[in-house]
Amino acid sequence: MKKFILTIAGAGSTYTPGIVKSLLLNKEQFKLEELRLYDIDGERQGKVAVIVKKVVEEFDPEVKVTLTTEPEEAFKDVDFVFAQMRVGGYKMRELDEKIPLKYDVVGQETCGPGGMAYGLRTIFPMIELIDLVEKYAKRTHWIVNYSNPAAIVAEAVKRLRPRARIMNICDMPVGTMRNIAAILGCSREDLTVEYFGLNHYGWFTKIMVKGEDRTAEVREHARKHGLLLEDMSKIDVQHSEPSWVKTYGNIKYMVDMFPEYIPNPYMQYYLLPDHIVAHMNKERTRANEVMEGREKKIFDAVDKFNTTGEMDLSAFYVGVHGQFIVEVAMSLVFDLRKRFLVIVENNGAVKNLPDDAMVEIPAYITSNGPEAIRVGEIPTFYKGLIEQQLACEKLVVDAALENSYEKALQAFTMNRTVRSAFQAKQILDDLIEANKAYWPELK
Template identity: 85%
Template sequence: MKTFILTIAGGGSTYTPGIVKSLLMRKDQFKLEELRMYDIDAERQNKVAVIVKEVVKEMDPSLKLVLTTDPEEAFKDADFVFAQMRVGKYKMRELDEKIPLKYDVVGQETCGPGGMAYGLRTIFPMIELIDFVEKYAKKTCWIVNYSNPASIVAEAIRRLRPNSRIMNICDMPVGVMRNMAAILGVAREELTVDYFGLNHFGWFTKVYVNGEDKLPVLREHARVHGLLTEDMSKVDVQHSDPSWIKTYKNIKYLVDMFPEYIPNPYMQYYLLSDHIVANTNKERTRANEVMEGREKRLFDAVDQYLATGEMNKDAFYVGVHGLFIVDVAISLAFDLRKRFLVIVENKGAIKNLPDDAMVEIPAYITSNGPEPVRVGEIPTFYKGLIEQQLAAEKLLVDAALENSYEKALMAFTMNKTVKSAFQAKQILDDLIEANKEYWPELR
């Protein structure tokens, strides 16, 4: 049986135990010879590894587990790299969210000014990671990348490392499919969807179950309930936090006004920005919810284990985040041609968008990479929104590569969550101050 060396870059993430468990649940199909955790923060990674070691001991005790902060040790002869870096960690995410809110602009991790701040932190560390992989790993190695904000990161990679073997993916559409499946009373794997857009900026146009389009059924449900079931904790513990309940509920407003398609939930930040700001606690954002929730649960479980030897297995959760990245890797490894929503260079797939746009659409995942499904032309309303968002993302990457304050200001002004250039400048200047340690210099 073929075996693989796999490295998780960003090993100190609280998602890592769930990803490892997802991998080991599939060991009969995707056998690991060696699993490596790589992070620049050794202390945090060592804490997360306490849980990971228990998962490995329980599920595959023969598996070699390596913890390292050394790139050569991490990537030497690797077959796969799962990238999930968070540059600046939750301390910087909190600022990404709270600085825009100070000016009554959406504060969010990947959308609006906060997402652009995160993008400027992530572009060059991601390029560095690709270079490490290309230097040390097998020439056939695939990077499967979850690092956010995915559209901005993918655009930078397209320009700076166009030949890299990288699959840019996001679990948000898969999370929506999980909710859709629960509403329809079927398994997520039974759904086949059509979708177009950019990452965190797109629409479901068809949702097939056994060849029948269930979008009309889902649309009627969404108009009343959003994409929620009666008890979301039974669907996904992780996405039953108050902020996620609100996010999935807000879809009802969008579907009621624009019933043609079902939007990615993150479209709320662009199309309902005044409503989002008015209903946000500016002192306690999603970053605080995560730090006080998922992060605290995991690290409390580590402390409990070290003190008592007892492991709280409810401290982490195997959700679509872990399941999806493993599904993609298996399709790459064995040329399965499974159909997933991924981020690819457009190249005519969406006929009336630029060829060089990094779009999120269905593709068949082969051992040579994605084979995108052609979407055709999209209607004017969606095309116009996408082009505005795409322009903001491209200008931001320009700003990073050219060290251009003016291009950054253009990007912030162009973003639909921002109301004026005055507002864009205030937010940008505050974020420059907050990100001195991380951003390229803007002149």
């Protein structure tokens, strides 16, 4: 059996133990020779690695585990890199969320001004990562990228490193599919969906279960309950948290007004921004919820282990985030041609969107990368929304590449979460001050 060397870049993430467990649960098909953990924050990575090592010890002790902050050691001769960098950490995420909220604008890590701020921090570090992997890894390597905001990152990579061996993915659609499957009483693997949009900006148009169209059932449920079940903790512990319950619940308003398709949950930020802001706590955002919840739970488990030698592996869980990235990697390496929702260059797949748009649509994942499935033409309402968001994302990348304050202001003004150019300028100027250590200089 072929064995693989795999590096997780951004291994200080609290998602890392779940990803590692997902990898090791598939050891009979996708056997690791070595797992490398790479992060520029060695201290944080070291804490997370305590749990990772216990997971490896329990599920596949044959795997060599290497911790490093050195790129050559991280990427030398690797087969796969799973990228999940968070530039600026949760400290900057909190500012991404709270600065827009000062002006009664959506505060969210990947959508609205917060997402654009995060994008401006991430573009060049992602390009640097691609170059390092290209320099040291095997020629057949693949980067499977979770780093957010995926739409802006994918647009920048397409322009700056068009030949990069990278798959840009997001677990939001597959997480939504998990909820849909629970509503329909089937497994996620039984679903085949049709979908179009941009990352965090799309719609499910058809939902099939083993060839049977069950879209109407999902639509009816969504109009009454959103994509919630009575007890969300039964399908996903993380997504039973209050902010996620609101997110999945808000789908009912969008489906009631626009019943044709089932929206990506994050469409709430663009279609219901006033409602979202009215129900957000400006002093305690999702960043605080994560830091006080998932992050604290993991680091408390590490502290307990260091003190007592006892490890509580229930401090993390394996959700669709970890499962999905492993499923994509396996389809890449074994040419499984499995169908997933991924981010690809349009090239006519959505007939009435620009060919160079980085769209999120179904594709077959092969050893040569994704083969997009054609969607055809989309209705005017959705086309117009997507084109506005696409222009916004392109302007963010323009601003980074051209060091252009004007392009950044245009991007912030164009975003549907922002009501006026005055408001856009206030938020942009505050974010420039907060991101001095991270953003390219905007002139």
